[in-house]
Amino acid sequence: MVRGASLRFSAEARQLVESTDTISWFADIGLGDRPRVGGKGGSLGELMKAGIDVPPGFVVCTGAFEAFIRALDAEEPLRAPIEALDPNNLASVGAVTKAIRDRILRAAMPTDVEDEVQTAYAALCADAPNAPVAVRSSATTEDAEDASFAGLQDTYLWVIGGDDVSTMIRSCWASLYSVESVCYRRRHDFPEKNVAMAVVVQRMVDARTAGVMFTRSPTTGDRSVVTIEGAWGLGSAVVSGEVTPDRWVIAKLTDEITVRDISNKHIKQAPKKGGGVEDVELPDESARAPSLSDQELIKLKAIGQSAEKHYGRPQDIEWAVENGTGKLYLLQSRPETVWSSKEEAPVAKPQSDPMKHVMNIFGGRR
């Protein structure tokens, strides 16, 4: 990968390869396509629709998964043995799923699917051959929003080269057959033929700074502020909790930065030569320096607000600032769930006589 080179948009890649049932560029999809591109893929497409920059990429759609499993099932039954499992018999679930996962990892994709994936990957990296990508599972069902559903967490970062991309896609698919995932489906009597998974393949951002953003305060539920947390380097350091990020609170309406907690960010995570990620120690001076400028904060906050506006509800967002170019990208945007699911008593109700409100003060504040 060329360090500092700005990520090109899939609009350009799309000129090389068109979206199909197997491969869909982010720009061609949206939330409505979730059944075939999964939640994550749909959400990334939707962000692009909202005019927000996301690192370019494509989705390996459920069609590809289905073609692959169908071929495998034809070789030797795969779905039937799973549907026959008793979720309470962990030993047998363990043995059967292990065998299936091994088959998935070993088996080649159907040739046409493999070709499409490789062509799309080459197009995605046309500007920087073998550029690192993230390969992430993108679950398709509503149940999949539940963290207990399998595969949700499967994300492979800094994957380099077509072979590895292909392997990681199959790893994502295999995660659908984890013990937890299969037990969950069996307990809910979920038909195996409806099980499908899409996989997102997306250019990595070599981040100068990365982190998370909440368009509703995670600590107080305040809808009028955006909370941004960020640290030097890749967002994985923040997400994994290895580094205490800087934290800012910005008022949505006034752009006032009302909280600035600058932490000691002693390390950062950076891409390692040849793939993967490594920790890099930081000198005290940069460790204690704010990892975003005020200007970047305001820009990022505005992007968060447009995502919120596009979805019509508060969002939890992952973002990164690209090294060298300073370009801001959203990596992911999910609806906020903690506060939204709380039953909130209204702060105040209208009174028959507006004057009665003053009794809140004059009637005693206890």
Add this chain to the structure above:
Amino acid sequence: MTDYPIQDPKRTNEMPTKSASFPKPSSVQIAPGTEAAQAAYPYYMQFAPEDDERFWFYNSMHFPEPMHVFDMVTAEAAYCALGSSNTRVHCLPTTLGIDYRIANGRVYIGGNAVTDPDEIARRTEEFQKRAFYYYENWERLYDEWKTKMRALIREAQALPPLSLPEFEPLENVHAGKGIASNHYLLDIYHKTLEGYFRMWHHHFEMLLLGYGAYMVFFDFCKKAFPEITDQTIARMVAGFEAEIFRPDEEIKRLARKAVELGLDGDFRDGLSANEILASLARKGEAGKNWLDELETSRDPWFNVNVGDGFYHYHRSWNDDLTLPFSALPGYIAKIKAGENIDRPVEQLKAERQKLIDGYRDLLGTDEERAAYDQMITLACRVFPYVEGHKFYCEHWYTNLFFNKIREYGALLAEHGLLEDAEDIFHLSRYEVEQAIIDVMTSWSNGSPTRGAEQFKAKIAERRDAIRTWAKLESPPALGPVPDIIDDPAIVMLWGITRENLDVWLSGPADADGNEIRGFAASNGVVEGTARVIKSVQEIGRLKDGDILVCQVTNPTWAPVFQKISAAVSDIGGSMSHAAIVAREYGLPAVVGTGQATARIQDGQRIRVDGARGVVTLLG
């Protein structure tokens, strides 16, 4: 009247708190050598043993400097009026009036909470009959209020000059008047005092209700938007036409006039007001034009004090043109540089509307939006009073009052009782009456006045005491800390909450740290040189770009704000006029720190973070 305990004993039992306590009043030692000066204050404002059981706090917001004996008339009149408004007129359900005491020249005050639920219920019923009437008829009552205040001001202005002719004018004799001139000295003195006490009743006539309606909206916003800043809430309610902005606007107007008339060269930094006036007098028609404009501005808009109007030496711009004239060169330079110095009123209004609409949209339900609309409508209706009353009361009327007392000072000096007219403020209002009667008697009988010697000794003693007291560190509060502060008057007017008190109590503990915390009053971060201004006479020490550090910021210092880069105060809430002015000038401000003037050294480099309410000592 029932003796209401400040603490609710029931609650104390339920929630035994740490035995946090400030020093007891009885443990406050009157500075050696100042005992007689302390005794000069009337008995009803002296601490007594039973006061140890109650919580008191130093009212450094209104009385940041040791009190001259005479100036305590302000405390007497104000607390008398505040108390009657709370206790008897509007019948606030949970609080009566405010008691006040004085020690080492510092005014301590304590609330009188009502805690008996039956009594609260009884008072609530009364309150709604009274306060709700005011809210319903607010605009009319405020209009009438202004009319009353202007009449009161005219009355004070109409008090005749003091005169003791050698012989009673013949026309008085022929008119069969029958009353000699000396009688009017006493009469005018009583009327002067009476007017001042009356003014304070009007001051409090609508004040608590006004603040209350604002607080309702404030509390709502804090609940609905826990991370909203105080200053944003204040901006949603602030008016733009309040009288208190006018004096500064008049200076700008005069600056524009000076440029128009080609007189800008006469206004240079470093020239005194008199020097400028003298050079204008030589400028023919243009100079005369400008001086006419000056007179237009002066009456009434220069009737603002350089302080809060609670001290006799907080002179008005009319009495001392230094402050407005020192602001003129700065404004003139800006006009000549093509800068627009107008207050962008339309823009401010549009921004306010954007905030009001924006926060409304962020609310979760239509029900909340309906409640929000009710609250902000009421707050915006009543807030003009909160902003506007000060000009009439604390400034205009107070100037007239103290200047009338000054006339008595001159009279007493003329009759040998005082060495200097200003010394009158070292006498209590009762002693002044004695001195007046001494003069009346002397004029009647043709004998000399008799009080010179005793007054001279007392004045010397009291002058020394003020100097001693000014150097003493006063405890911010006295007595046991109440579990909660539930007195709406204390919370609203002084911004004192239980959290504040904990900070005050832990003051020395974090004294090693280099941070001082207060209310975030105006957004922005600035580093610069601290100028610790302990009294208004020191305002002249402020240089361009300095950070003003003072006990209490004051809106009439507005013209100073063009010079400074940030403001820090010991006392004040984020809705104070000072905070509003700082926001208008776009200067960072942290107010209500409790300890800025004690901990920041004059000349020290500090950082003011107005968004977080933090002042950092840099070296």
